[in-house]
Amino acid sequence: MKLDARASHIVVGPGALGRTLAHALADRCAVTLLARRPFPTRQTLITPEGESITRVLPVLRPEELAGRDAPAFCHLTTKAFVAERAAAALLGTVPGTPLVLWQNGFGVQPRLTARWPGPVLCASTTEGAYVIDDATAVHAGRGESVIGHLHGRYTGLARTLAATLQNAGLKAAAVDDIATRLWHKLAVNAAINPLAALYEVPNGALAEPRFDAELAAVVEEIAPILAANGIAPPSGQGASGWRQRVMQVIQATANNRASMLQDIDAGRPTERKAILAPLIERAEHHHLPCATLCSLHARLAAKEAR
Numbered sequence: 001m002k003l004d005a006r007a008s009h010i011v012v013g014p015g016a017l018g019r020t021l022a023h024a025l026a027d028r029c030a031v032t033l034l035a036r037r038p039f040p041t042r043q044t045l046i047t048p049e050g051e052s053i054t055r056v057l058p059v060l061r062p063e064e065l066a067g068r069d070a071p072a073f074c075h076l077t078t079k080a081f082v083a084e085r086a087a088a089a090l091l092g093t094v095p096g097t098p099l100v101l102w103q104n105g106f107g108v109q110p111r112l113t114a115r116w117p118g119p120v121l122c123a124s125t126t127e128g129a130y131v132i133d134d135a136t137a138v139h140a141g142r143g144e145s146v147i148g149h150l151h152g153r154y155t156g157l158a159r160t161l162a163a164t165l166q167n168a169g170l171k172a173a174a175v176d177d178i179a180t181r182l183w184h185k186l187a188v189n190a191a192i193n194p195l196a197a198l199y200e201v202p203n204g205a206l207a208e209p210r211f212d213a214e215l216a217a218v219v220e221e222i223a224p225i226l227a228a229n230g231i232a233p234p235s236g237q238g239a240s241g242w243r244q245r246v247m248q249v250i251q252a253t254a255n256n257r258a259s260m261l262q263d264i265d266a267g268r269p270t271e272r273k274a275i276l277a278p279l280i281e282r283a284e285h286h287h288l289p290c291a292t293l294c295s296l297h298a299r300l301a302a303k304e305a306r
Contacts, residue, residue: 007164009073010034010094012080012086014059016262017102019043019137021075021235022057024168029072032058034065046138062086065093067270073161075100076289079263080274083108087116097267098157100147104189104259105274106182119154120271121161123147124181126171128256141257144171148178151250155229183231189275191218192253194296196302197260197270204254215294219243225279228286264303272300 008030023033023045023134033039044054076095078086080103086097093218096118101109102125113120126143145165147158157173175181195214196203206215223239233241260270276297284288 002175008032008069009067009304010074012062012074012076012098013082013092014039015079015133016137017125018075018077019045019131020127020129020139021102021140021170022056023053024165024170026055028168029164030161032060032071035059036061044136044137046132046136048142049141053071062089062093065090068093070094070097073098073100075102075104078267079103080105080108080271081269084112087112091117091206097152098161099125100161103274104185104271105185106179106278109182113150114258119149119157121147121149121154121158122178122182123282124178124185125255128253128263130257141253142171144173146175146178146181147172148175148181150179152176167213167217171193176233183210183226183229184234186275186278187222187226187231187242188246188249189259189291190222190279190296191215191242193260193275193299194218194272196258197264197300198296200261200264202254202261203250203256203258207254214292215246216243219246221283221288221292222279223292224241224288225283225286228284228288248249260300270300272304273298276300 009025010032011018012034014033014035021222022033025031039059041056041059043057043102045054046052056115060078074097076083076086076099083103092290098119099116100121100123101112104121123145128143129137129143131137154184157179160170162174192206193204195206219242223242234245263270276293280290280293
């Protein structure tokens with residue numbers, strides 16, 4: 001298949017999601033991985049069906065982009081806590097390129113949307129992936145990605161990217177309510193990720209009765225916080241709608257190891273600040289209780305320190 005150089009993509013942060021994205025796009029577009037350290041160009045992806053696919057993907061350091069043709073899209077797939085630093089490293093080389101943010105939480109998205117000199121799209125995805133080593137990643141489960149601008153701009157660009165991802169075999173759609181979608185994912189992540197990481201269990205274990213009380217306490221805090229922030233529950237009324245969504249995700253991702261648990265396993269910092277801090281900040285702003293969320297944040301910080 002002939003590649004369309006006009007549809008070139010740069011993937012910044014070759015972790016699990018970044019490499020899954022790069023492998024999918026590589027058959028149809030020119031794809032380059034951007035890494036801050038030496039990284040193998042020969043990359044293997046194990047698909048959800050168990051197939052092992054190896055491709056050679058070009059790898060550059062950020063400073064090596066200077067003087068090259070601007071890509072069609074620059075995908076930022078780093079962890080949330082380094083996203084702004086990664087974006088700053090790109091400013092001198094691809095300042096007008098559309099930036100696509102794939103981070104968890106709701107913090108870097110509004111800040112980078114305001115600061116980046118070109119268009120910024122935000123993505124929320126349920127694709128499941130994890131890393132084995134620098135040369136191998138696993139696409140553990142197929143999901144869906146939604147893409148849009150926080151303030152409803154660049155709708156044509158969002159549709160173009162969604163169509164590109166769809167044609168590459170990743171289910172995707174452009175939406176005009178990406179901010180709501182990001183808050184929804186944040187709420188679910190806040191219920192699942194901390195407990196999975198603290199107890200070191202796969203997502204499915206959280207459906208066991210021993211976790212009922214803690215899950216319920218998290219959801220009971222999250223529901224009024226999001227309601228005060230103007231975010232409607234995904235279904236049902238109040239906390240019941242959030243409980244239903246959280247249990248659906250636990251069941252659908254039963255065999256997955258949550259991203260926070262993967263970070264704990266690898267000795268990396270977790271995204272507790274990106275996922276829990278926005279909810280705690282909103283709770284304090286609206287004078288709502290958030291003792292459970294604060295406790296999870298503190299427990300994760302202590303676990304990271306160990």
